[in-house]
Amino acid sequence: MNGTRAVVLGAGIIGAACARELALAGLEVTLLDRGGAGAATTSHGEGNVLVSDKGPGPELRLAQLSRRLWPEVLAAIAERSPAGARCVEAAEWDPKGGIVVATTEAGAHGLAEFAATQRAADVRADTLTTDALRAAEPCITHAHTAAVHYPEDAQVQPAGAAAALLTDALAAGARLRTGEEVLAGVVTRGGRLTGVRTPGGVVEADLFVNAAGPWSGALGARLGAPVAVEPRRGDVLVTTPLPPTVFHKVYDADYVGAVGSSEEELQTSAVVESTRAGSVLIGSSRRRVGFDDLLRPEVLSAVAAKALRLFPSLAGVPVMRAYGGFRPYVPDHLPVVGADPRLAGLWHASGHEGAGIGLSVGTGRLLRDLVLGEPTEIDAHPFRVDRPAVLTPPPESRQQNRKQGRKQNREQRRKLEMEQDQDQDQEGA
Template sequence: MTSARRADAIVIGAGIVGAACAAALARDGFQVTVLDRAFPSAGTTSVGMGHIVAMDDSPEQLALSAYAQRLWHDLAPELDPRSELDHCGTLWVAEDDAQFAAVRAKRDVYAAAGIASEILDARALADAEPNLRPGLAGALYVTGDMVVYPPGATLRLLDIARANGARVRSGEEAVEILPNGVRCVHETYHAEVVINAAGPLAARLTPGLPIVPRKGHLAITDRYLGFVRHQLVELGYLTSAHVMTNESVAFNVQPRATGQVLIGSSRELVEWEASLNRDILAQMLRRAEAFMPALGELSVIRTWTGFRPATPDKLPLIGPWDAVPGLWIASGHEGLGITTSLSTARLLVDQIVGRAPAIDPTPYWPARVHSASAA
């Protein structure tokens, strides 16, 4: 259903965040133009894991990701096979009793946010994932988490936007964001609303955004149907993701709809150095083998690297950028952009049209950057 015609809007970046914004704006009646310097899903979206996960690094992160999880469930009937949606859930794996104690606390935090989860003891965990090493303490099973194939989901969101009148321009690189407009190499676009959804490149167009590229490595195996049944994450993952150290690895594997096993994860701050770091890859794989020894025998068919758009406080930048009239920011999602693309789009559009958002939008306002640096 399309609302009455609203103003023109330009979305810079056809990754999943830009695509979600375009779909939400177009459904709300905006005349949307999406600009991408390459093509849809060419950047961070194409190199991520595709996890739809409720993440509790901070209350604000949990609010945004829990909201997103609900929106993905609502969107599920509209997704097509390209999106490879899998309701596999997440198991947060506890190695020892101390971590298992944290599992109970985590369950309570999730319950308070409306996220359903179950505690698995050691035996239930072994039954759920027979290829995990013996002797693990247990896990928290977050039943509503999912996995998608991000490029497929992005194409679907862009189809929804197009069906509501949006245009998608590939090969159109934004050079400068103007008041109520965007200058590209060959053409200048004018619109009341401009959204910078350029992922890790967002700060190039909006100087002052505290976004840095945080590199990751991934490896994917041949098809081994049933080897892994849920997304598996070590409880220590949040420590790895949270601390802005130069490099870290954590156990994070997921089953793909194809039967492949996707193995992560690593984090590095090395600017834009994209080449494969064999030592990091080896460390990451060893961490995975430590949890799943049988993984060592599986055949890896591809490895790659990518860049997450990271912010200093681990929260995305969603909201108005007052220095430029008409400009809104939707970037800085680090490793949670696939999950929070939908909640980002809804928060942003609600604020643009003046509706009350479902959750408090202020923690994600880019303005916090200025106040932080002023303080």
């Protein structure tokens, strides 16, 4: 497909992975992003590369593909150029493994059953004795009822990993244009997307990839092909650097349930891991609050409380910052990867929620094979665009709630303006 022009809409880690694969395949690739490369969802993640939190099914197969590809991709990037080697070092690839810990009898039973189903799907899941757990994580709580070790779990530094993928894409001939918000699509009479309109003009191409993460739903609507991808917020605490305290990615057995939940209300579970710099990352939370970007003390407090159940020794450790971000949520909890049957020329690569960092390289490979018409390494059908969860609009009640929220905000603004006018009148008197 040499000479085929592809525009990837979104320069986060999913967009970078897709652009890299397409550029290496010989396509003329341009990345467009309304902000900066990797500046939104990607830079607000934890860097998880997990198989431990996924039950048997299509997402696990995508995770297993990605886990196999990550070290291969990073090695290839490092070999291609000195700049790539530096970026790979900044990606901080760490195949540290993960440990899932239950603290109740019910949790232990559920963890044992879940691990058994994963083993049947070729996931390494090793049950740990109390002594083995204590040797692996000396600071873990004594009040545990079961633990399973997942040696295939790994971690990257999200921004560094995205930069490595993007650097390789650019080295392969891709171009990056930031500060280019897509305003609308240009569709021919035959119903094909041939261009996107930005403040700088029309960008034309043979195919377009919607990789806008939590904004994919809104972008799809602008292009005339909406998809049910919505933001789901997560928050993370970061401690000051500590002596070696946490040696794996450790989370409680509730985490899988929180990931798979479709509830709009707050879902929290303990996820604790160290970084190369010595800080400890503490998560996790999930809230469907639109694009509300305020940090909520009650959410951070709930996250911290869950973490202390796993690592009581963290009590009193200073937290130097907290951050949150939006993850692309789809009701059936599966990514959206493939061609849009409603609009020729449009493709999608989104809906990974909090797993986008880990699933990025597998998604890029899957999309490339689909675009080229080559056999895919895993079944792509479950990720298709024309499945009910992707094409069904949000429930009417949710739309009404949003309208009501906007109405309340307008009323509050009007009330505040009236109070300010009254204050000014009194000052003038």
